[in-house]
Amino acid sequence: MIIIRNQFHIAFYAAALAISISILLFTLLQKRTDKSQNRWFLCLLLIITLNSISEISTAVFEIIGNESDYNHFMLLASQNSYFILHTALCPALYNYVCSVTGKNRRREFARGMLLQVPFFITEFLAILNPxxxxxxxxxxNLVFHRxxxxxxxxxxAIFYFILSIFEILFAWKAVTKRKSIALIYFFFITFAGVYIQYKFIDIKFELLAEALALMGVMLAIESEDNRxxxxxxxxxxLALQADLNxxxxMNEKATIIFIKILNGKTLExxxxxxxxxxxxxxxxxxxxTLVPRYKIYHPIKETFIIICDKSDYKHIDNLTTAITNRFNNVWNIAEASIKLNAIVLKADTSNELCSVDDIMYISDSIIPSTIAAENIMDWILRRSEIEQAIKRNIINDNLxxxxxxxxxxxxxxIHGAEALLRMQDNTIGYISPEEFIPIAEQIGLVEHMDDFVLREVCRFIKYDIEPKDNIDCINVNLSVIQCLSPGFFEHIKGIVDEYGIDHSMINFEITETVGAEDYDVLSIVAHNLKAAGFSISMDDYGTGYSNMEGIFSLDFDVIKIDKTILWNAENDKRGKVILENTVKMIHDLDCKVLIEGVESEKHLNMLKKLNVDYLQGFYFAKPMPKSQFIEYLRK
Incomplete structure (x- = not known):
């Protein structure tokens, strides 16, 4: 009977041993055993592997029987080694869970040692059992008795089991769903094995259950190919976002070092x-060579990131200096000498960086070369704040x-007015259009803003403007990004037609920033707008954005000359020549001329001689809310 029973047990132990050795080999072949988490996982694997060997040995010597002192000694040694090792399993599991959740980084050493006291007591009992x-x-009769x-x-073991579960629940939002589910799976399978073996002493299922559970953990947590x-x-x-989360x-203090290669795209x-x-x-x-592999991240081609915890704080200044010196030196690659232009930034999670989005924004930002090195972090954080404000104000309709x-x-x-978007954020206050519009274009939200302005203008024309106001049109700015999007013409025509207003009351202003390959698309859009009764203007002519091809191919009704041309003409002879010839050329093309930035009598007198058509500037009025503009119309 003992022989049959033990052969049955050996099958369970051999299966557990085979699984454990397979996982161990796979883990070692990956060569990723440098993290605390990896080492605790190896510890769990070794415990189960050695336990499987000791239990196979125990079963064999139970079959052989008590024929000699050697057999008796080996039987007791095998069983004792099982208990000595297995007693460490649940404490090791708890420490593994703490490594996965990051608790080991945050916990004080003394508190950590205090939690190991039950392990030391039980290990003491197991060691002295012989x-x-x-x-x-x-x-x-070689019958085993507890x-x-x-x-x-x-x-x-139950104590450490419960601690582990509480740690997972406490850190549930801080750990990826995949890791949480893998750990819960481990607990469920392990608990099932322990319970079955405790209730039915002849069913040795515990080790096999633990080996199967570790296989699930290996596939879901220890295999980091996706990271x-x-x-x-x-x-x-992906790894950076998960670890930052x-x-x-968990409100952990860390210093983030950003290494940004400014000339990366050029070098590529x-x-x-x-x-x-x-x-x-x-x-x-x-x-x-400076920090462990698992603290370095490469989220995009031009950026490296290092996350420093409290153990690195005293070395951070030396670390950033070493990185700066090396990255801005020559790199010899494929028989070519390459000079990087890199900047190294650092910021603390407790003071400057409050969210994963903030950090990813810094990682992904393209930093202009005009920003001084000492102002880069302020510039990035400001842009991040504005981006969040844009999203917040669009959602809350606070434009x-x-x-x-x-x-x-x-x-x-009065000829009309230009509709200008303004943003007064409840958190960071007033944000100028020069700041938020370029960012809105970069993050793909400028179309929402353009639609908002167009709808507000349509409501204004329909419900607030009276015939006696004698307004010819309201100028509405369009981004070229929006103009080039599929279905643009039908989209904006549909918005205007919702309000049933005359198309001639709206003049669309376009700042011409497209490449030559987009002129065909943009010219079709301009043709459709004019055919539908809208008028179109080129905005900011003379700023470097607009060019002659745009004037010829897009058939504008009005060309708005940028204020810088007017201001340069005020006191400079060459500037005056440029202004005069620009106005003459536009008139010769049968386009109307609107001059921006009129702020003085001197400007007026100069423009009267040039016979321009329309004027806009602080001399007449600053941009104002709708209610004030209505009062202005009816004075």
């Missing part, structure tokens, strides 16, 4: 993509349209 038989013993100390070991950048073999964008959710074009990939790999290898009058030159009577 002397006192506190945990188990065999009778003269003793009272085994209950203590089980209760200690590794294929070229540099350091952590990628853990740090910020010049040196070919393959050489640039070699360069980023070399950069990653250099960073690995407002102002109107700046345009007048006829001959008698200064």
């Amino acid at each position: 002397v006192f038989n506190w945990v188990f013993y065999y009778d003269e 003793n009272n100390a085994e209950l203590v070991i089980y209760w200690a 590794i950048d294929a070229d540099t073999h350091i952590y990628n964008r 853990n740090i910020l959710t 074009r010049i040196t070919r993509s393959s050489n640039y990939d070699l360069l980023t790999t070399e950069c990653a290898e250099f960073l690995k 407002e349209v102002y109107y700046q009058p345009t007048v006829y030159l001959d008698d200064y009577r």
Whole structure:
């Protein structure tokens, strides 16, 4: 009977051993055993592997029987080694969970050691069992008997089990769903194995259950292929976002070092993509000589990030200096010498960086070369604040349209107005259009703003303007991004037609910033707008955005000359020549001329001689809310 039963047990133990060795080999082949989490996982694997061996040995010597002192000694040694090792399993599991959730980084050493006291007690009981038989013993018939100390070991295991579950629940939002589910799976399978073996002593299912549970953990947590950048073999964008979420959710203090290669895109074009990939790999290898691999991230081609915890604080200044010196030196790649232009920034999660979005924004930002190095962090954080404000104010419908009058030159009577978007954020206050509009274009929200302005203008024309106001049209700015989007014409025509207003009451202003390949599309849009009864203007002529091809191909009704041309003409002879010839050329093309930035009598007198058509500027009125503009019309 003992032989049959033990053969049955050996099958369970052999299966657990085979699974454990397979997981162990796979883990070692990955060569990612440098993190605390990895080491605790290896500890769990070794415990189960050695336990499987000791239990196979126990079963074999139970079959052989008590024929010699050697057999008896080996039987007791095998069973004792099982308890000595297995007593450490749940404490090791708890420490593994703490490593996965980041608790080990945050916990004070003394508190951590205090939590290990139950483990030390139970390990003491297991080690002294050969002397006192506190945990188990065999009778003269080789029948295994439990003793009272085994209950203590089980209760200690339950204690660590409960601690582990509480740690997962506490850090649930800080850990990825995949990791949380994997750990819950481990607990469920392990608990099932422990319970079955405790209730039915002859069913040795515990080790096999634990081995199966570790296989699930290996596949879901320890296998980090989805977190590794294929070229540099350091952590990628996905890993960065997950780890930052853990740090910020748990209010952990950390310093983030950003290494941004400013000339990366230029180098990629010049040196070919393959050489640039070699360069980023070399950069990653250099960073690995300074900090452990698992603290380095490569979210985009031009950015590396290092996350420093409290153990790194005293070395951070030396670290940033070493990185700055190396990155701004020459790199020899494929027999070519490449000079990087890099900046190194650092910021604390507790003071300057409050969300994953803030950090990813800094990572992804293209920093203008005009920004001084000491002002870069302020610039990035300001842009991040504005981006969040844009999203917040669009969602809350907290935008407002102002109107700046345009007048006829001959008698200064009202011609119309330009609709201008304004943003007064409840958190950071007033934000100028020069700040928020370029950012809105970059993050893909400018179309929402354009639609908002158009709807507000349509409501204004329909419900507030009276025939006696004698307004010719309201100028509405359009982004070229919006104009080039599929279905643009039908979209804006549909908005205007919702309100049933005359199309001639709206003049669309376009700042011409497109490349030559987009003129065909934009000219079709302009033709459709004019055919539908709208008028169109070129905005900001003379700023460097607009060019002659735009004037010829888009058939504008009005060309708005930028204020800088007027201001340069005020005191400079060459500027005056440019203004005079620009106005003459536009008139010769049968387009109307609107001059922006009129602020003085001197400007007026100069423009009267040029016979321009319309004027706009602070001399007549600043941009104003709708209610004030209505009062202005009816004075």
